Amino acid sequence: MGATPAMAKKTQIVVVGGGAGGLELVTRLGARFGRRRHDIILVERNRTHIWKPLLHEVAAGSLDANLDEVGYRSHCHRWGYRFFMGALQGIDRAARENHDHKPSMLQDVLARRPTEIDVLNGGIVRAGERAGVPTPLHMTIAALIAGLEAGWSDAQAPSIE
Ligand SMILES: Cc1cc2nc3c(=O)[nH]c(=O)nc-3n(C[C@H](O)[C@H](O)[C@H](O)COP(=O)(O)OP(=O)(O)OC[C@H]3O[C@@H](n4cnc5c(N)ncnc54)[C@H](O)[C@@H]3O)c2cc1C
Helix, strand or coil, X not given: CCCCHHHHCCEEEEEECCCHHHHHHHHHHHHHHCCCCEEEEXXXXXXXXXXXXXXXXXXXXXXXXXXXXXXXXXXXXXXXXXXXXXXXXXXXXXXXXXXXXXXXXXXHHHCCCCCCHHHHHHHHHHHHHHHCCCCHHHHHHHHHHHHHHHHCCCCCCCCCC
């Protein structure tokens, strides 16, 4: 998106869709934070916004959309955000491809392999004991998974679906 070195230090907030919710959001963010330390970006596939409840009046000819619509380019100058005209496609693709992903520990449990629970959560429990910080949730999770592992026999492991 053509970020300069100065922009790289800013907190970047990207809002996709400049409809009723998105336009209000970038306007408020821009008004609150401005451009100095924030880079607020609106990605919207249309050039202008019109409040949808007015569409039937536009269709009926009682309202001129050109007079009532908000042009993102001028609006963003006024309210301190940047506007990029375009359609986001990456999130849809990611959701399509990754919705069935199984985390590695779930894969281990399904395959009845020893998990990393003792290294991860058990390690936090031990560090907590050394530092005198109670870690009851980690202790419980580690104990539950350790109990699960102990219950697995050497019988044939089920296949991962
Ligand atoms: C004819 C009509 C009449 C209505 N009347 C009323 C009413 O009387 N009262 C009421 O409360 N509500 C009414 N509504 C509903 C109201 O308009 C919606 O609830 C409101 O617009 C939803 O706001 P939103 O920000 O979630 O989505 P929208 O306002 O629909 O905005 C979504 C924006 O995201 C953009 N966008 C979508 N996908 C992408 C993408 N991949 N990349 C980039 N941009 C993208 C779109 O172009 C759009 O500008 C009406 C709706 C219609 C259609």
